[in-house]
Amino acid sequence: MSNPAGRFTFVVAPADGPLRLDIVVLEQLRRQGREVSRSVLHQWFREGRVCIDGAPAKAATRSRCGATVEVDPAPPPASEAEPDPDLVIEIVYKDEHLLVIDKPAGLVVHPGRGHPGKTLVNGLLALDCFDPSVIDDDANPEAVLRPGIVHRLDKDTSGLLVVARTRQAREGLKELFASHRIDREYEAIVVGRAVNATYDTFHGRDPSHRLKFTTRNPVAPRRAITHVTLEQELAQGLASLVRCRLETGRTHQIRVHLFERGNTPVLGDALYGKGALQPWLRQVEQSLGRHWLHAGILGFEHPISGKAMRFTSPLPEELVMCLEALRQGG
Template structure:
């Protein structure tokens, strides 16, 4: 077996999944408190790090009850990002397994083209909790793999959870996939919104690769990525005349730009200030408020889930940031003057 981390040994029981080795190993690791992605397990199998009765096997092979499975995890590849203590990260909760931050608008989550530094990941690497992964002391490089399990757009503010170790990361990813995370956003939208549930397909825009759309076919055609289901529940919180509405948006799914797409395309009430899916408001006073805001008026205000380590429910709320409060106050005054 390839060298690396210490080996884990399992005997396959009747109740374990037998149809594929990769599926079985994911199940065994999760049961042992070492949750790992299926893609990682498949890499280990291909590298000879998984043995069945002492012999290498393919990921697709069926495994009999009673078989002995030996797994030697490989060290995850470290991120190329470097620590940047100059990135301000407002932490609202932290323990040895995860932390929750209140991301300010304008902060990019991870390095990408055009944003090689100054991101949330760079800032995380400078935090004490990421100098060593305390939940897994056998992983000395854990501090350079901050566990991003979901993202917020650069112009969106609010609550975001980050895992400190691989079991927590994989458990949170599984909860997101099973739609077991409570997420609610507050948005100021242009126009008169209504209570609604938008249940649509969601995929890339056919002509603008920066955008997504709900107007997609179930069959994308040759070479196209299959669209996925997106569900957003919209609830009106406050009406600001006919110019704007404050809404709460709860997510069942978490597709890229999902709320922004649904509010713009299905509700015909784009998020105020949205540079990608919105248009400048017709009313000069509202347009000036949107320009002063300088970003989409969207804030992740509620985040809740079952903590992977303690199995207890945890939940956080975040108040609107100052720029959205200022925009809201101006819209309220505008609505009052318009009603006189």
């Protein structure tokens, strides 16, 4: 397969034969390490940049086993990732190859639709953190928008994030994530009585809601695995404190698994939760101002030195106050 930054071709495998072509192309891009949104890919289809057996194809076309698909990605948009010295970034570890950041809730990781600036990337650019190789990278056109970013935390999730400073570290970290050799543990408070469980599901976009992901999409191409451990029942069972350990890192994975499989949405999750029904718990939820989810542990083997690295992040004050209120109330 050719360079994912430019035109590439592939032959549809037997397992992909019945699927929509846009699903198949998205999976091919993921395997190359270049993920794009469905909306970007659909724009490529509209521009005639995706062909099957030499003819322009539509996104909804059913792929055929043995068919040759050619994809000519559009050039990336001009970067809007400008340095922003006004953003305060908490760096908990720094060496010549990587950074570990303790991200606050409310901060988006990189520029994108609806968030052209005031992101973590904008703040890091102002600190002159990156080697030029991780920004001006012909093999990764999206590097200008998300230099060094190898994983993300949702806007309202706080906690630990590793960022590459060099191309070599970025590729090494990507390999660690792809092979599931990153330790990531989160704490969450959920609405309802949680149980110890492992959720092993397919994961993909919700076809009925463009902002959501779901385990219930029958053609979802990815697998998601979350291990949930009950730490404490709160407020006489109205809520639970849980620890979630990730094997995979899909978008919204913990939130989707706790909501759809555990029937215990994250407290304060405006996208997946329906809001607490009990008046006192609803008041606690509304006063929180975010969802109660924190990435507290991050461990990995340094991609250059091979040294074992492990970091912990304390709970932010607003999460501590909410937890104490639930421990005392009910």
